[in-house]
Amino acid sequence: MGEQSLVRRILAIIPGLAMMVLTLYVLRTYVEPWMGNQVVLGQKGWLVKSLNLNYILMAIIVGLFYRNVLFRGKIPGWAEEGFRTTRLFIKTGVILLGSLYTLQSLAKVGSIAILLILSFVFGTIIFVMWFGRYIGMDRSMIGTMSAACGVCGVSAAIATSTAVKAKPSDVALALATILGFGVLTMFISPILGKLMQMSDYQFGAWVGTGILNSGQVLATCLAFNPAIAPGTAVAYGEIWNVVRVVSIPFVVFFITVWFWRGEAASEKISLLTLLRDKFPLFVLGFFGMTILSSLDLLGQEGSHTLKLLREVMAWIFGIGLVGIGAYIDVREILAAGGKPLKVGFAAGFIKYVIALAVILLFLPKEAAF
Amino acid sequence: MAKKKPQETTGKGMTVFKSDRHEDIGAIIFSVVVVAGVLIYMAFFVGTISFAAPSDGKILSIGVVENAPIKTGDVLLTMEVKEKKLVHGKTEEKVVKKEIKSKMNGTVIGVKKAAGDQVKKGKDVIMVLKPRTGTLP
């Protein structure tokens, strides 16, 4: 592929991007208020309150609709690059979320998060290694699946698969499995959370423990509570998410070392190289925002400046969420099968339930901030 | 006789970002631009701000008059609100008097509500304020 000029590249993203922005605009300005005014089952705004159909879920659903119904499974060439900007919006949104914390609050909540996440991530990895061996999966695949299920990240799975020389078609299956499970829980979790009357803190902690990837954590926290402010689901969920994402290079390292220990040849794996290549840089932006917020440079809590900033954040997330929906290919997910599917679902489901139990039993409703 | 047709994959060319790292940096720059934009707009370009009710409740008294200057910490109004507190796992409702303080420096352009009015959170505009240029409202 040749290099394209900057102008041509920017022009290429406009159609898809315009589609996402326009969709969000229509949803926020017309559809959501309209739904809030509909009287269903005798209650005004029932659609929004009880079914959680705020602009968050609707953005995802519309995205899903675009991909699977309108475009029949494949995003057309003219829209492809525009939809690819989803990643940029999600990353920017996450960075901006750093403004919800101060260094102190981050430290307080962060320490619990680190403890919980590390235990869940490595607990899952060990489970998958055992279960995979039990049902006779080959070692490369076990390595890849444990990364996939443990950190619940596509990038973790791909990074590990190259290190343990897994078969690419099997990796594709592993991906479809995690994605499938993630999509399912993304929609179910807010309903479950409300049913069990979880607080924002508990909900954010639960979904952040590694059942969903970054975009999905965002989406489901915002679906549970669309408010963007300290103490909301998205504020807690994001801390958990950041810890999880930062653990990826360590997870890849751990699994690679495990894999090659059982093999004759050994690959020279250096943690430093892994960190250098796989460390999510945008997390530094996240911490930068927290520092700005700690220095009170972003306006005081309750100020109009912060209100405007969070409104902008909601828009940025919204656009990204349409993209997330559009990235979900239902047919591809359903086509997965075989051992990876069994392992993936078993690990995912067990983790989902155990995390729920641990959170409900040990985490208080209110957190330190 | 078998004939082979060698095939190349279509490597997808990156449009805007060449790699994941570039994308991360792009995201950081985007956020900085957004934050700077918001801060600059709020400090220098925003005209008047409609101050809507921060919660549902009844206005007890308005603490400012039109055209008067205000600074951070000044009491704008007092309201009667119903507060929900989680006491021993049960939600209790209490009626409290809350002082709503100003978070910015500026001038009061207009007062839209009076003592005794019932207001709804986010919907009813209580007063219109003009922030002092160069400060963040």
Add this chain to the structure above:
Amino acid sequence: MNLLVAHDGSEQSDKALAAAYQLAEKLGAAITVLTVVPDLCLSSEEVSINECNLITKSLYTDAQAALQRAVDKGADKAVKIEVLIKEGHPVDQIIAAAAETKADFIVLGAHGKHGGGKYLLGSVSSKVAMHSNGNVIIIK
């Protein structure tokens, strides 16, 4: 006359290929062996461009090797064989490839290596049979 044989590496598709060789010999037809590789680049917003290219390249290499093995098995037969790799959804790509190669028949196994989705969606072979404009031979 052209035959398009869909191959996904499963035993059943090997059977389909063997049957296709027999048919091709008798009919004097040429064979195109097709493997469809999943398109992962837009499967998740988490997949970056580098990762997507990495995976796609290894999927192609894998598919190429698998196809080569399958083709070599029939190498002693006097049949003209070509190899094709396409990316995307199996059903769509098989039908598209049939049109491209102007295949008179699509030959595929009754079921392949796809697991769970089979029960929810119906196998690839039945969907191809449903949607194809041309004739489809399903090998059991």
